[in-house]
Amino acid sequence: MSRLKFSILFFLVLFVASESRAEEEKVAELKEEFNEALLLRPLPDRKVLAHFHFHSSAPPTRTYGRHHYLFPKSIYQLVHKFQVREMELSFTQGRWNYERWGGFEPISSSYAKPPGVELWAEFDVPHHQVDDSWKNLTHALSGLFCASINFLEHSTSYSTPQWSFRSFSGKLRYGTLPREAVCTENLTPWLKLLPCRDKAGLSSLMDRPSIYRGYYHSQRLHLKSDEFDTSNMSTGIVLEQTLTVVLQPNTFSEKISQPSWSLSSLFGRKVSGKCSLSHSSNLYVQFEQNLLSKVNELWGKSEASKNEILINESVQNNPLFELSLPPKRVIKEVENLQKEGSILFEFSIDNYDESDPFDLGLKWKLPVVWSCRQAPLRASRFLLGSGNERGAIALSMKSTRSNNIERAGFDEKECWLRVGIFQVVPWYVKVYYHTLEVFLDGELQSTMDNIEKIHVSPSEDKVSPGVMEIVLRLPCSVKTAALTLEFDKGFLHIDEYPPDANQGFDIPSAVVCFGDFLTSMTFDDNSLQNIPILSKLQENTPVISYTEVLLVPLTTPDFSMPYNVITITCTVFALYFGSLLNALRRRAGEEERLLKAKAAKKTGPLTLMLSRLSAKLRGKPWEPPQQSSSTRSSINYKLIVKVALVAGIGVAWHYYFQ
Ligand SMILES: *[C@@H]1O[C@H](CO)[C@@H](O)[C@H](O)[C@H]1NC(C)=O
Ligand SMILES: *[C@@H]1O[C@H](CO)[C@@H](O)[C@H](O)[C@H]1NC(C)=O
């Protein structure tokens, strides 16, 4: 009996234990998480790229509920109110230099953004509600980030990409404000979304003067939610906040060598410990392969021992550079046929605090020159033509020649390079899409031969912008390719001009996408998928670059005209009345004396007639001229002539200037 009891008890205990473990697993799965990371990378032009990456996630509401202790409430409400499936908002100052800072790697493809504000969002609402949701979302975001994002609510300022921009669902809206200035008032609300703000952790490095002194500055917020999916595999809301800055270390080293830097010299601050709410808090220093091959050259070792050199010895003891702290681990990217891998040194800031702040330094020992990987074609856009009536937009693409081994889509015999272009043009630049011309290596081609797919929605005056989506199919051997499109410049109503209309009007950046070329980092170690920044870098993303913003001068009215008219009219009136009053009121004694002297002479018949006329004008009976009255009438005669003259001048002036 007692044995039976015991065994029952035993099973009960086992059951309860297993139950609670299952519960625990479930709870562990459904956890809010926050991660922070910073990636630093020396750039070939003596600058340093710093990429802050903050990752917050909230489990689905259906299983977890609505209360969060880490995830920002405002973002949660935004997602639920407007049923946002995916959204990206970026504030950028400066332009990413694809040539020098890299054009074929995950950071340039995912985090290099066009100047100003770019917003795109995909909604989970019926098609007819998408525009309303977009409008309300722009207002909410504009309040949240202290920026004029609400200007994107007008149908003239956003567009609906059909297939070239990320999604095929037709529920995506895209808008940009190229002229939006970005400053601390946008950064502060963005930092407010982080659990530690900028008080602790890696974000405490964000010293405003250091960050805004940089050459490029892009603050981005990306959120993805599958809250409204009916399947039970949903992951909830994932919020990714990144700040990408390119800084110039201020050292006084010779021109040729790379400048040495440390966190405190770059940002003017050190990291005093991690954000205690953060799950992981890591700093990575990345060295590109082109740079690492220099190490190997200098080291003079055989190809076989290369990995060992990099992983075993390069850290403290290599001929090129020296890191001030030993890394926690070294992560080597897997090499494949297409590319050689870069290398990441990982540092953890868990064990540092106020008294012992974390400060990493990099010291270069030898001058080194290397170059970044480039996209297959480098795109740039410019305007043709002159005058205020018409012009043309040209998009030129030059082969970078660095990828001639990496051939993308093979057709039967030939090799083709596919280039997707997405371009939005405001309605007042009236593009004639039938004038599209394609030049390959300077020669005009028949357009249809080189276009694989095209979708154009022409602009409608004061209603919608013009959108062009195009996939070009170029032979791989192409050296230069160019597209031209002609346009007429439209006229705006006086209310539609911005305050500084004479500066010109911006045409937003075009997006050039090389869909056949995917960029990602690959690591052997599967556990690295758990670190958000590394799992993000391991995602396959197509190579994307943005072109320049174009500045189109339009005919602008002379806004100072009303002012000019008012001032000239006032001047004329002042002259007229001034002289009139002067003439009417003057009784100079000297003049009278002069007239007395004149009257002493014989009065002529003309004087007689005039005095008669003046008497009539004054409505008095005419008196034969006497000594005294003749004086007076003579005064009146002069007076009348003067008044008439001034009035005449005044009227003539008035009519002439009208
Ligand atoms: C957008 O906001 C307006 C005004 O507040 C409201 O009437 C409308 O229902 C909202 N639409 C959506 C889709 O949220
Ligand atoms: C989803 O949940 C339902 C019950 O709520 C279950 O029957 C179904 O198997 C689940 N599906 C998946 C893919 O987990």
Ligand SMILES: *[C@@H]1O[C@H](CO)[C@@H](O)[C@H](O)[C@H]1NC(C)=O
């Ligand atoms: C360093 O290299 C040696 C061989 O040169 C190897 O045995 C050792 O495992 C390496 N250490 C690490 C940490 O990779």
